[in-house]
Amino acid sequence: MDETAKGRCGWCGTAPDYVAYHDTEWGVPEYNSRALWEKLILDGFQAGLAWITILRKREAFRAAFEGFDPDVIATWGERDVERLLGDAGIVRHRGKIEATIGNARAWQEMEARGGFEAFIWDYFDGKPLRNTYRTLEQVPPKTALSEQMSKDMKKAGFRFCGPTIVYAWLEATGVVNDHLVGCFRHEEVARLAR
Template sequence: MTSLITGSDGLERCAWVGADAEYQRYHDEEWGVPLHGDRALFEKMALEGFQAGLSWITILRKRPRFREVFVGFEPETVADFDDDDVERLMADAGIIRNRAKILATIGNARLVVGMAEGELDELMWSFAPVPGIRPRSFDDVPAVTDESTAMSKSLRKRGFRFVGPTTMYALMQSSGMVDDHVEGCWRVG
């Protein structure tokens, strides 16, 4: 697989973008950009959890509805969801209707609410590795690292769910804890 693709705008991008406009926007504006804040990282954790076993583009296309039904992913609000909310979410075709993932998101929100303000951000970013050598190709990009495994273990120990090492590495990439834009991508530099 080639590591770069040239967009209609003439810019070289990581090839996973393909020709999809939403993927291109996500790549250009979000992926690898440092993201901070408990609410923002809770949302990222929830969406990465919902993505497990699916393609990320599926989540991106459903993200506006996820944000609507999970009330902006405000941890305090989601933590108050009850059985009626679970059933409401299970009936909503605009999101991924997976009971275990919905329950995990609610449970994870309750855990975030029990943390001090800024604690989730500080905890997650404590696992960000020192920037290393830029990947030359996708073959150089891991699916799991020691840091994502340690983050996963730490979160699981606190009771968080759907936070496996692969899911946490994807979160690290998407939230800028690591920058896996390949060499030659216009976002490098």
């Protein structure tokens, strides 16, 4: 059966959490700097895990990370890392937790230089890239642009932002519209672009 036979991208399947995420969030263009940063952090935590794991723990992540306020997280140190390593509601991975703190500091520096959202959207001249893939097999795990963005972000002090994570993040935040053309959301999210 074609993955879009039900009018959705095949990756979301029928799990209610995935369907709700696909139908309301995934691919919606995000222009808010802090929200873009939160989604980058969650995509970094997802590395090596299924997205459903992160999706189901998202509220626990938000509670543990003070609503993903980078200005708060940037002040954290080892005591906070230890506290988070003891929180069963989140993914307890020292490297990812420490990267989140460092990424908050990198976000602050980027905000001071013109904004994190401007840094991201400037790669696309402020407009989402609208792909026209018909099957999941056509969707790449990374692109030359996600590789360049990953390098630039690492140079700016970000971690857990390899090219595959960056591409998944661009899709999730609607910077790239990778809803399949047979998916009812492909046209809907295209109309949400500024």
